[in-house]
Amino acid sequence: MVFTGNPLRHRHGLLGFAVAIAGLLTTLWLAQQQARSVATISEARFLQEARAFSDALAQRMATHTEIVNGLRSLFMVNPVLSRAEFERAARELDVRQRYPGVRNLAFTRYVPAEQRAAFEARVRADTSVNPQGLPDFAIHPAGARPEYFVVEYLWPEEGSRGLLGLDISVQPANLEAMHYSRDTGKTVVSAPFELLQEKDHRTAFVLRAPVFGAAQPGGTPPFVGAVASTIRVHDLVGSLRALGYMDGIAVSIADRGAVHALAAGAKGRNGESGSAESNPKGLPLLALTGVPLASAALHEVDLQVHDRRWRLSFFPAKDFLSPSERRLPMLAAMAGALLSVLLAALVVLLGRQRALALAQAQVSDDARRQSEERFSAVFRQAAVGMAQIDTQTGRFVRVNQKYADIVGYSVAQMCKTDFQSISHPEDLVVDLARLERLKAGEISEYHMEKRYFHQDGHTLWVDLTVSSMWAPGEPPGFHIAVVQDITERKQMEDSLRGSELRLRGILQRLPVGVCLVQADGLMKFRNDQFVQICGYTEDDIPRGEDWWPTVYPDVQYREQARTTWMAARAKAIEGDGTIASGEYTIHCKDGQQRTVEIAGVIVDGGHLFTLVDLSQRKADEEEIRYLAFYDPLTHLPNRRLLRDRLQQALATSARHQRSGALLLLDLDNFKTLNETRGHERGDALLLQVAKRLRDCVHEDDTVARQGGDEFVVVLEDLGDNPEEAAARSEETGQKILSALRAPYEVDGEAHHSSLSMGITVFSGLRETVDELLQRTDLAMYQAKSAGRDTLRFYDPQMQAAVSARAAMELDMRAGLAQSQFELYYQPQIEHGRITGAEALLRWRHPSNGFISPAQFIPLAEESGLILPLGEWVLKSACERLALWAQQPGLAALSLAVNVSPRQFHQAGFVPQVLAALAGAGADGHRLKLELTEGLLLEDVEDTIEKMGQLRAYGLGFSLDDFGTGYSSLAYLKRLPLDQLKIDQGFVRDVLTDPNDAAIARTVVALATSLGLRVIAEGVETEAQREFLARNHCHAWQGYLLSPPVPVAEFEALVQRTNTAH
Secondary structure: OOOOOOHHHHHHHHHHHHHHHHHHHHHHHHHHHHHHHHHHHHHHHHHHHHHHHHHHHHHHHHHHHHHHHHHHHHHHHOOOOOHHHHHHHHHHHOHHHHOOOEEEEEEEEEEEHHHHHHHHHHHHOOOOOOOOOOOOOOOEOOOOOOEEEEEEEEEOOOOOHHHOOEEHHHOHHHHHHHHHHHHHOOOEEOOOEEOOOOOOOOEEEEEEEEEEOOOOOOOOOOEEEEEEEEEEHHHHHHHHHHOOOOOOEEEEEEEEEEHHHHHHHHHHHOOOOOOOOOOOOOEEEEOOOOOOOOOOOOEEEEEEEOOEEEEEEEEEOOOOOOHHHHHHHHHHHHHHHHHHHHHHHHHHHOOOOHHHHHHHHHHHHHHHHHHHHHHHHHHHOOOOEEEEEEOOOOEEEEEOHHHHHHHOOOHHHHOOOEHHHHEOHHHHHHHHHHHHHHHOOOOOEEEEEEEEEOOOOOEEEEEEEEEEOOOOOOOOOEEEEEEEEOHHHHHHHHHHHHHHHHHHHHHHHOOOEEEEEOOOOEEEEEOHHHHHHHOOOOOOOOEHHHHHHHHOOOHHHHHHHHHHHHHHHHHHHHOOOEEEEEEEEEEOOOOOEEEEEEEEEEEOOEEEEEEEEOHHHHHHHHHHHHHHHEOOOOOOEOHHHHHHHHHHHHHHHHHHOOEEEEEEEEEOOHHHHHHHHOHHHHHHHHHHHHHHHHHHOOOOOEEEEEEOOEEEEEEEEEEOOHHHHHHHHHHHHHHHHHHHHOOEEEOOEEEOOOEEEEEEEEEOOOOOHHHHHHHHHHHHHHHHHOOOOOEEEOOHHHHHHHHHHHHHHHHHHHHHHOOOEEEEEEEEEEOOEEEEEEEEEEEEEOOOEEEOHHHHHHHHHHHOOHHHHHHHHHHHHHHHHHHHOOOOOOOOOEEEEEOOHHHHOOOOHHHHHHHHHHHHOOOHHHEEEEEOHHHHHHOHHHHHHHHHHHHOOOOEEEEEEEOOOOOOHHHHHHOOOOEEEEOHHHHHOOOOOHHHHHHHHHHHHHHHHHOOEEEEEOOOOHHHHHHHHHOOOOEEEOOOOOOOEOHHHHHHHHHHHHHHO
């Protein structure tokens, strides 16, 4: 058979067939490559979502760690933080709103078994939040354990109040984490456990940071407890889901155990020690959050969270490709096959007529248009915002729907505007500058984060990538802009920055100076208190190495301080990270030297240190020490330091066999100066006295102010024997007396003052300090009794007299309580009849018998016992008058009672007398009060007023011992007296001494001229009575008739005498 066809035609057919076969093979390869690329894109997007979730989870855990560390710093500054202060700090963090997942913040305190009761009592007594405290607080569950880890503070308490007082020792997961945190000093995460108060999704874990107290020198810081944050895993992951981090993925989380435990297990597998992991899959933290695709591949990520290792298992839950992307391999295969056929057809038909060629060209043009449409479909359906922009004008040429959705405009609206109009002005400058570099060919693309204005007016953040669309060397035409919305990510970053600012705010408000030094030496942060203490700002000391030369200009001191600090820092790095506190004296910016306490803690390779100003405390301690030993007015040693120096002087005297002397000085009439001219002038006088005293003695001798107007001088080394010491001390005493007699200038006026001085000599330790002071006090009072402005040495007889007086005072008090006192009555007679009596106090001592009034009356005056004694006499006298009033033979008798000046001038004397009369029912006209001239002169006006008040109730007044004092006609005229009594001193010698006789006659004449009655006391002889009668004095009393006798004898004498007349 002969082939008669066109050979050229067959050749074109074979060539076209070969081209078609090659094209199909190439298309098949390209389709496979496209399928692989699309699968890689899908996998990359899945891994990107998984990585984004892992990073977000790690970042969220870092945020929670900062919260716990912030609270820990509060407890490190103040381990006994009150419940109110803890709640205030926790409330300011606003964890429920800002940190989803946090169920509560707590402080767990370490309580040894022996401190349990004290701890529970202290917590119950904490009223900083509730005025009633926590009366029901107790550690639970019950049971004795060697140590407790008790939840002491909890916030918020709503829904978790039952956790207060919980001992986490009953929770193995929490207990293990607590032990590891205490032993290592690190922040730890507990194994997962279930929240008993939750109904579902109960899995949670505790983030815990240990708190250590201040270490004692050479010791380790004590473990105080731990600050903890309980985090519910479901809420933690849910917050990330709400931020879009789980789009298209399903995730489960398992706790693989503690890192140190895993390391120990690995060591065991290497054949050294330990055993294999008991639970390869770990403990579940989070169940799978979605349904994975049927053909989904598992992707696992290990995340180390402090000392725990979490395994995150990811599955794709959706296809990460758009429908158009999924069709790309098929479209590419179809396009390739079609192109192969077309190429084959073109090769076959090249030789055919022009019409067929044009027809084929039209088919090729249709295919190109279809390809462009497919590209447009991919452009429009991309998962990120894409836009083609005119580089010269910035106008949008083509925009996909994602881009338009991000900024809130429609595609049509976008194509009518330019990117400049929707860009934030602050970011547009940087964007245009980089675009100019792109147009100049310096870069082929650039990347930046910038802000766009949404159509509704709010600002959003985008991640922008710009790439040129022109070939190198060609003029700029268009560029492609790819954007992703990163607003939520920015908001999270702002939230983190806000947390940091709040933490800075807490540090800023702390009452101590705080400074953070980074690992590179930069002093990153310092609060206002730090600057206030030392004065150095960031401009003055920017870096840590600048600190030491500035605060320690002296090289030697600088090296000592720096060595101390570096040793403490090195010890902290090796230990738990706490830099022990120490005192340093630094040079401040204002030029002052301040003592400060510096402590700190190691933080991320650097350190945070605190500065506490101790200057005021040191000054207060010095002032307290000074005030404890020195008088604040005169700056002389006070009584305490005096006793110490006197004890030293006694010891020195005993050691060297030398004698010394003690001088006690008391200013005369100083009280009058204080009361008349004021305490300020009194203080001015005391200052001058102190200066003169210091000038009078050797600088080694002690001059002290014992108190008030009393000064003490201790003279040492005065000789080998007491006699020499006495002579030399008297010489010094006379010198002091002379110096202090000189006039003083007080407020520009001259003031004269003197002093009384007591001196006692000491040799060795035979006498105690108290005995010496007592002896000088006795001697000083002896000097005052001698007329003041003189000195006296201590006399042992003086001590005996004082001791006897002290014993008598005690006996008097007992006698008054035991009714040992009684009244004796000496009759008063006029014209031969007994008209009354003088009541005289007698003391019948149970062992010493009758004690003379001359002995106990002056002591009663000095000690104040005269007041209760005088009141008893008044009452007894009134009761006796009331009894006599019921007996006809005695009813007319009057009774005279002696009144002491101290008793008369007390404020309640008049009511006291009236109460005695009323209580006994006695007639006031029968009671006569005998007053002395000294009493009348103390306060004449007060005396006249009281006498007038009592006179209104019928009482009479007799002036006793008239003529022995400062008798004055002026007050005799003014006083409402009834009688003058001639003192027995005049009566005794009236017959032998013409002066006494003249005085007696004068008193009688004076009384007669003033209308007063006269009575004489001490009449012992008939001749004395007759003399008085011749001079018209007919009233008298004395031993001539009767001595003072008991009441029964007196009444019998009245009956006999008056009956006879």
